[in-house]
Amino acid sequence: MDFESEFEDRGTSMPPTQSPSGGSNTLGTVDIVVLVVYFLLVLAVGFWSMCRTKRSTVDGYFLAGKSMSWWPVGASLFASNIGSGHFIGLAGSGAAAGIGAIAYEWNGMVMVLLLGWLFLPIYIASGVTTMPEYLQRRFGGRRTQLTIAVLSLFIYIFTKISVDMYAGAVFIQLALRWNIYLAIVLLLTITALYTVAGGLAAVIYTDAVQTAIMLAGALTLMGYSFVEVGGWNGLMEGYPDATPSIRVPNSTCGVPREDAFHIFRDPLNSDLPWPGVIIGMSIPSMWYWCSDQVIVQRSLSAKTLSHAKGGSLLAAYLKILPFFAIMLPGMISRILFTDEVACADPDVCSHICGNSVGCSDIAYAKLVMELLPAGLRGLMMAVMIAALMSSLTSIFNSSSTIFTMDLWKSFRSHASEWELMIVGRVFVLVLVVVSVLWIPVVQASQGGQLFIYIQSISTYLQPPVSIIFLLGCFWKRANEKGAFWALVLGLTVGCIRMLLDFIYPTPPCYEEDNRPGVLKYVHYLYFSTLLSFITLVIAVVVSLATEKPSPEQISRLTWFTRFDPVKPKEQASSGEQSVTNLEVITSENNKVNVEGREATSNNGQTRHHDSASSVSSSRSQSRFMSMFFWLCGLERRREGEDNPPAPPASEQNFYSLEEKPRLRIITNVNLIISMAVTAFIIGFWA
Numbered sequence: 001m002d003f004e005s006e007f008e009d010r011g012t013s014m015p016p017t018q019s020p021s022g023g024s025n026t027l028g029t030v031d032i033v034v035l036v037v038y039f040l041l042v043l044a045v046g047f048w049s050m051c052r053t054k055r056s057t058v059d060g061y062f063l064a065g066k067s068m069s070w071w072p073v074g075a076s077l078f079a080s081n082i083g084s085g086h087f088i089g090l091a092g093s094g095a096a097a098g099i100g101a102i103a104y105e106w107n108g109m110v111m112v113l114l115l116g117w118l119f120l121p122i123y124i125a126s127g128v129t130t131m132p133e134y135l136q137r138r139f140g141g142r143r144t145q146l147t148i149a150v151l152s153l154f155i156y157i158f159t160k161i162s163v164d165m166y167a168g169a170v171f172i173q174l175a176l177r178w179n180i181y182l183a184i185v186l187l188l189t190i191t192a193l194y195t196v197a198g199g200l201a202a203v204i205y206t207d208a209v210q211t212a213i214m215l216a217g218a219l220t221l222m223g224y225s226f227v228e229v230g231g232w233n234g235l236m237e238g239y240p241d242a243t244p245s246i247r248v249p250n251s252t253c254g255v256p257r258e259d260a261f262h263i264f265r266d267p268l269n270s271d272l273p274w275p276g277v278i279i280g281m282s283i284p285s286m287w288y289w290c291s292d293q294v295i296v297q298r299s300l301s302a303k304t305l306s307h308a309k310g311g312s313l314l315a316a317y318l319k320i321l322p323f324f325a326i327m328l329p330g331m332i333s334r335i336l337f338t339d340e341v342a343c344a345d346p347d348v349c350s351h352i353c354g355n356s357v358g359c360s361d362i363a364y365a366k367l368v369m370e371l372l373p374a375g376l377r378g379l380m381m382a383v384m385i386a387a388l389m390s391s392l393t394s395i396f397n398s399s400s401t402i403f404t405m406d407l408w409k410s411f412r413s414h415a416s417e418w419e420l421m422i423v424g425r426v427f428v429l430v431l432v433v434v435s436v437l438w439i440p441v442v443q444a445s446q447g448g449q450l451f452i453y454i455q456s457i458s459t460y461l462q463p464p465v466s467i468i469f470l471l472g473c474f475w476k477r478a479n480e481k482g483a484f485w486a487l488v489l490g491l492t493v494g495c496i497r498m499l500l501d502f503i504y505p506t507p508p509c510y511e512e513d514n515r516p517g518v519l520k521y522v523h524y525l526y527f528s529t530l531l532s533f534i535t536l537v538i539a540v541v542v543s544l545a546t547e548k549p550s551p552e553q554i555s556r557l558t559w560f561t562r563f564d565p566v567k568p569k570e571q572a573s574s575g576e577q578s579v580t581n582l583e584v585i586t587s588e589n590n591k592v593n594v595e596g597r598e599a600t601s602n603n604g605q606t607r608h609h610d611s612a613s614s615v616s617s618s619r620s621q622s623r624f625m626s627m628f629f630w631l632c633g634l635e636r637r638r639e640g641e642d643n644p645p646a647p648p649a650s651e652q653n654f655y656s657l658e659e660k661p662r663l664r665i666i667t668n669v670n671l672i673i674s675m676a677v678t679a680f681i682i683g684f685w686a
Helices: 003-009 029-052 058-062 070-081 084-097 099-126 131-139 143-175 180-229 231-241 274-280 282-291 293-300 305-318 321-336 346-353 360-371 376-411 417-444 450-474 480-503 524-545 568-604 608-631 661-685
Strands: none
Touching: 029 180, 029 376, 070 180, 070 293, 070 305, 070 376, 084 099, 084 143, 084 321, 084 360, 084 376, 099 131, 099 282, 099 293, 099 305, 099 321, 099 450, 099 661, 131 143, 131 293, 131 376, 131 450, 131 480, 143 180, 143 376, 143 417, 143 450, 143 480, 180 231, 180 293, 180 321, 180 360, 180 376, 180 417, 231 321, 274 282, 274 524, 282 293, 282 450, 282 524, 293 305, 293 376, 305 661, 321 360, 346 360, 360 376, 376 417, 450 480, 450 524, 480 524
């Protein structure tokens, strides 16, 4: 949509702005060239990583062979978290209500460090691949594992994928004016190509490239934005006066918040009460950073615990940047394009962006298309696509891991490694189809503040899961019955509140709030705290009233038992799995040999011309299938007996928590520095 022409049609003047490209807000030839170069770079890195890593084993495909260094792990943690929803939603929240929502980012800085120092040693010691698998080992049984697996897939498909799709669609429609389905299908095709073929290693390495592109583009736009608004003083002085010219009479609609530059706000009457920010925000954040498959899987791919900690540190340092590179430019966008970004009249908002609730979500896209010259707009388009693709690849890979290792193996307990590889890749393709079909729903349910919408929904589903993982990791007395019933009842209460929110949405600023008291007076962050307490009480009471967990459910599965010796039973289990895999491979190779002998026999009974033709066709087909299996990372399963797969790494190395003394000192010093920086920036803006 051309917002400038729309305003001219209504006779409303645009705020003063520069348009270096002569007033055109579409991408030019130079921008398209930049986009093409970007796609070629990403594909090149994807194929390079495919050739460099082992993709034909479960550990190789889902955990990158546990061979990742600290810098790609940290970059992937950041890129997986900062999707296109962040660029659109975080900037939109800054434009609508100030810096309050940045508390989610800075809270994440603390939580990603907790992951590296408290939770990850437990996960590594347990030797798990997925988070539902950890719960199955820790508590026993299957119901808790299956509940978490299904819940995780639900959250991924219906919140994360949908948000990134919508956010990416905002940019694509504004800049390219393409059909939304054509654009999304193209992006998903490229994304699925290296996700299916390369596994986690390809995702992590491309995420590292995406991170560099995102930071370069976002910091460039930040510089242009501050120059345009007149520097820091221009932002501080201009934001309180950024009130749209058309407002609903006798209402607060469109008026900037007085506490816009504060994180800690009034505990009763504000949009983000400070007690809720401290407690109610931290518990769902703990689920995301410390027990969500998307995040933890990247850390588990690190070659050692020290490298995993280094990845957490890098991600924590990078989390400082969204405030300056995304949120503040969003606030500047409100100053420069007040009547559009901060529109307060429902009819005007519907005319501008098709959303009567508000148009703050166009804040970032508006800056890109109005301020940047040709070439740089293409770079920012690449940034948005990078954010979208990095987030989607992470979700696709982690969803595939959960479905394959937790759901499929539950019903196919003797599935071969070959079968698991195929199922994992096919499920990615299923997610691609679901993503495309979900687009109309996303377009119909978009909100005025996308980032806040997502965080509020998260508080209804994530606290029970956080409590279960917290108890499982740090309380040896927690058992399966306590965990399961606390999880079920907690999720039930959370879903009831979520349904009430959908039935009774928050009224616009010009209408009276007639919602039920539980919605009107209990902020979603306070509800998160209450829900966490309810889940905790149920888990503790039921666990104490029932039997203790067995020693097998404790050893190497809690913080206090993480250094227990690896039991021979686990080693034998691993050896049996290796034998099973070798038997499957040998069986398949024998089948190929038998088929080859039969083909030779049949050819001997025919004419020489037919035999030559058959051999030529067989070689052609063999080359095609070899190329296909190589692309899918399955070539090792179709080679002859002369090249058997490499033996698995020893269990002792797999479970090792050892750190070199020098690296331990470096990571611990950086931990103290990172925590001090976090405390300073939160205290400064509190």
